[in-house]
Amino acid sequence: MSIPDFTGIEPESSWTGLKSDEAWPRQPALSIRGLSKRFGDLVAVDSIDLDVPVGSFYGLVGPNGAGKTTTLSMSTGLMRPDSGTIRIQGVDVWEHPLEAKRLVGVLADGVRLFDRLTGEQLVTYSGLLSGMDRPTVAVRVADLLRLLDLEVAAGTLVVDYSAGMTKKIALACALVHAPRLLVLDEPFESVDPVSAANIRDILAGYVKSGGTVIVSSHAMDLVQRMCDHVAVIAAGRVLAAGTIDEVRAGASLEDRFVELVGGRHHSEGPEWLRIS
Known part of the structure; x- marks a missing residue:
């Protein structure tokens, strides 16, 4: 199986004009301090x-x-x-x-997808929301559908996917902008x-x-x-x-x-x- 080349992945961000590795050379990928959450008692x-x-x-x-x-x-x-x-x-x-x-790309447990879209439409929508141009999104969507064995189901509504297929299409949405x-x-x-x-x-x-x-x-x-x-x-x-x-x-x-x-x-x- 051909693995996508993520070398030099860089976010589509207007926050800084520098590449990620130059802007944050020693920062952790994720840093949490004093994080707390209550639900009632x-x-x-x-x-x-x-x-x-x-x-x-x-x-x-x-x-x-x-x-x-x-x-x-x-x-x-x-x-x-x-x-x-x-x-x-x-x-x-x-x-x-x-x-x-x-x-960041997120595959969250229990979060509903826009399941009245086809698998291809859903991943495309996720890519466009991240700010990428449509030709780039199209190439990446095709790569991800192939790698995740979802090419045959690309035109099927996500609501009709099995639990495993739904998990895979959600992963494709998380990966499409190369976070x-x-x-x-x-x-x-x-x-x-x-x-x-x-x-x-x-x-x-x-x-x-x-x-x-x-x-x-x-x-x-x-x-x-x-x-x-x-x-x-x-x-x-x-x-x-x-x-x-x-x-x-x-x-x-x-x-x-x-x-x-x-x-x-x-x-x-x-x-x-x-x-x-």
Whole structure:
């Protein structure tokens, strides 16, 4: 499979006349300080600090309700935080939202797409919204549909896509403007193994060329194999963050995760569940 060349990716941004690498030579791809969010009495995110290095493949793991999706939603401008600052390559997400959003591609879990468009129309629409000219968008849309095995379904309404196809077309929308940072919430959920392998190849090429990927997932083995950095989040707080080896501390990522998060019950279950 031919992987797209992301070398020298540069945002379509009017915020600065400099190339990204010249403008922000030492900035993290994502920098979070004191990030907090409440929903009534529930503290979903509790004063999180986190730095994601440029060029890293960063995993975000945690139990259900840990605050991962809320953190990513605030980090990409989809949800306003109660407090804290978020910068994407030095650009404040809430002070300069348009400039920041040009730098990031987002595959958000549970966010509805314009599913009355065809797959080709949806990705084209996403590209045009980012400010690219139509000929450039057309070339990139064709490349992405081919790479994600969606050429046959290009003229089908997204509402008629399977769950896996919907996930792939959403990924194409996130990639079409060649962002500096790609934030993916459960990108492999409902995706078949062949498509998942193709997506991993695309993401690996993207990171190799200088892009940064943040992926939230419950699949510890996948994160351990794909990512070079990881953060473990529970109850809205970062319990550990660093390189995979630093966080694992000599154990598997799954065992280390269970140790940090707790809550495992060593039990064979109630008597009535035993067959004999």
